[in-house]
Amino acid sequence: MRRSKIVATLGPASSAPETVLELIRSGVDVFRLNYSHGRREDHATAVQVIREAARTHGREIGILQDLSGPKIRTGALEGEDEIRFETDEEVRLVPGDGPIRRGVLTSNLPSLIDDLRPEQRVLLRDGRLELRTIERRGEEFLLRVVRGGLLSGRAGINLPETRISVPSLTEKDRLDLAHGLEVGVDIVALSFVRTAHDLEEARAAAAPREIFLIAKIEKPEAIDNLDEILAVADGVMVARGDLGVEMPAESVPVLQKRIIRAANRVRKPVITATQMLESMIESAVPTRAEASDVANAIFDGTD
Structure with a gap:
């Protein structure tokens, strides 16, 4: 029995009802909606399509709203x-x-x-x-x-060496969060988290609604404050894309293992993301390195 879950990003090329249903049949457990791109009405339509496809297939499917953050x-x-x-x-x-x-x-x-x-x-x-x-x-x-x-x-x-004076939750994020809660997303991922305060701010913005909040770990400050972030977050995401830009690329495998171990220790779910099966955008078959990458993420303790 497969225990690790599959999160798939839904975009314009994959949001048709028949495609979503086929993705669910293929094993997708959670659909990610990237609020850095697309219109809110398009995301609302995607939520309806996912819910209908899940009912058709008779499965519970999660919807993850990924807020853009201060990019x-x-x-x-x-x-x-x-x-x-x-x-x-x-x-x-x-x-x-x-x-x-x-x-x-x-x-x-x-x-x-x-x-x-x-x-x-x-x-x-x-x-x-x-x-x-x-x-x-x-x-x-x-x-x-x-x-x-x-x-x-x-x-x-x-800016890996610069402390920027901008909140982790932008005004756009607040509007997007309100929209996500209105259309019924299940999980909210907060980008560029630096401290536990960033997560507390997101919870306050969602109040009185309760949200399942994922902290995306992609900043050096988040690594420094990992334990306090884990104490407040419902789960974490190893966001290897920006993490590999903000910090040396060769440190990412070590940081991935460290973040996963820390999350496992406090029994918080952890997602490993970015460039998973990237070549399959163009190819029907993953590279051997990608297959190994997925396997190692699971061996590390990814949920």
Whole structure:
């Protein structure tokens, strides 16, 4: 009998009723709705489709709402698909969320320039590009490109050495959470958790409704505060994507085992996520490395 559960992310390519039913027949136990993308009305429709498919199949299927959290992104790119930042080039980070261009970066976080300090890493596109802060100049911050590459608009920004002054639960998250509770999600996953207070804030936002709350572990601060987070969360997710950007990639397997062991110790469910069977987006057969990755996550104690 299979004891480990399967969580599947539902998106536009997989949300048709017949596809959802086939996924349930294939063994999906929980569907994840990614509130970083898509409209709320689309997620509401997905909930209805899942519930109907579950009734048809006669199974209890969970629905997990994944809140986007304070994801920092660059401004948009106008007139081009990508621009190249060259290694050793100097780049200005300027206020506002205007368009980016050669030599100029913007972001959707108003406090970013105030939060930065000299000699801190700024990672773009999941770490494909690396910049380092030099100094603040008035309302701008000067950065140097350490590892260049192509940059598209609205690219993700990771700041592994910077404490950003933004709550883990954004205003968008609050609205999304209210919507999720209204349409009847079963589980809520909170992104970029740093402390137990972040989880308490989410519970307060949901009150008087009770929520089953999953803390996504993807920040160095969350690793430092893991025990106190586990004391407050109903479960945790090893979010290997951002965790592998914020921290050295080679440390992720060790951190995965540490997080899972800690969750097992206090009998809290743990999900291991990101790039599980990634090649199967294009291929019908997983790689041997992916099969080994799934097996090892289960051997580690993933639920």
